[in-house]
Amino acid sequence: MSFFDKNRDELATSGIDRSRLPPGQYSTGRFPILHEGPVPDYGDFSNWTFEVVGLVERPMKFSFEEFRSLPVTSVLCDIHCVTKWSKFDTEWAGVTVDHVADLAGVMPEAKFVIAHAEFGYTTNLPVEDLLGHPHNLLAYRFGGDELEPIHGGPLRLLVPHLYFWKSAKWLRALEFVESDEPGFWESNGYHNYGDPWKEQRYWGD
Numbered sequence: 001m002s003f004f005d006k007n008r009d010e011l012a013t014s015g016i017d018r019s020r021l022p023p024g025q026y027s028t029g030r031f032p033i034l035h036e037g038p039v040p041d042y043g044d045f046s047n048w049t050f051e052v053v054g055l056v057e058r059p060m061k062f063s064f065e066e067f068r069s070l071p072v073t074s075v076l077c078d079i080h081c082v083t084k085w086s087k088f089d090t091e092w093a094g095v096t097v098d099h100v101a102d103l104a105g106v107m108p109e110a111k112f113v114i115a116h117a118e119f120g121y122t123t124n125l126p127v128e129d130l131l132g133h134p135h136n137l138l139a140y141r142f143g144g145d146e147l148e149p150i151h152g153g154p155l156r157l158l159v160p161h162l163y164f165w166k167s168a169k170w171l172r173a174l175e176f177v178e179s180d181e182p183g184f185w186e187s188n189g190y191h192n193y194g195d196p197w198k199e200q201r202y203w204g205d
């Protein structure tokens with residue numbers, strides 16, 4: 001029996017319905033670390049900001065303290081990485097994307113969003129995949145603790161219904177735009193959309 005088949009069977013014994021595992025994935029209890037480039041060091045966060053820009057009625061710029069004073073929501077979700085690991089029942093807390101989008105007032109012309117992270121990392125997704133999904137979070141806590149810098153602290157995007165590369169670590173801005181622009185991995189061979197249930201891993205899948 002292959003590693004993948006065995007892993008899928010083992011899920012049942014841990015009480016997890018195997019239908020929660022997308023095709024070609026295996027479940028892990030670990031939390032692998034995957035990113036391009038260095039981990040930013042923000043010191044006391046006095047220079048850190050988070051912005052909502054582009055096609056919005058009210059562009060937003062939050063300081064660290066301003067962002068942390070927004071209402072906190074907890075999310076329990078499964079995450080799926082294109083490198084084939086999935087992790088079940090991950091616990092996050094932060095501000096819902098919808099809350100911040102409502103503050104900014106996203107214009108109807110906005111069709112896509114570019115998530116901008118530290119050091120120029122970007123990822124793109126359709127507006128309808130960003131807004132109106134209660135699990136989509138601007139996350140700064142994981143498993144009850146402050147999100148570690150190595151996993152994207154002090155702020156990462158969480159879009160659990162797409163492959164995890166869309167969940168940009170060290171998020172600094174959301175930019176609403178009219179036309180799509182492939183982000184970092186999307187320009188380097190990954191699928192433009194990245195639906196784990198359709199195994200949209202690479203261009204052409």
Ligand SMILES: Nc1nc2c(c(=O)[nH]1)N[C@H]1C(S)=C(S)[C@@H](COP(=O)(O)O)O[C@H]1N2
Pocket residue numbers: 031032033034035036037081082117118121150151152164165166167168169170185
């Ligand atoms: N800023 C930034 N965010 C990123 C990446 C990156 O290279 N830079 N890699 C993505 C990829 S490919 C994955 S699988 C996840 C990994 O998140 P983790 O290290 O917390 O598991 O982060 C995503 N977010």
Ligand SMILES: [Mo]
Pocket residue numbers: 034081082083164165
């Ligand atoms: Mo990834």
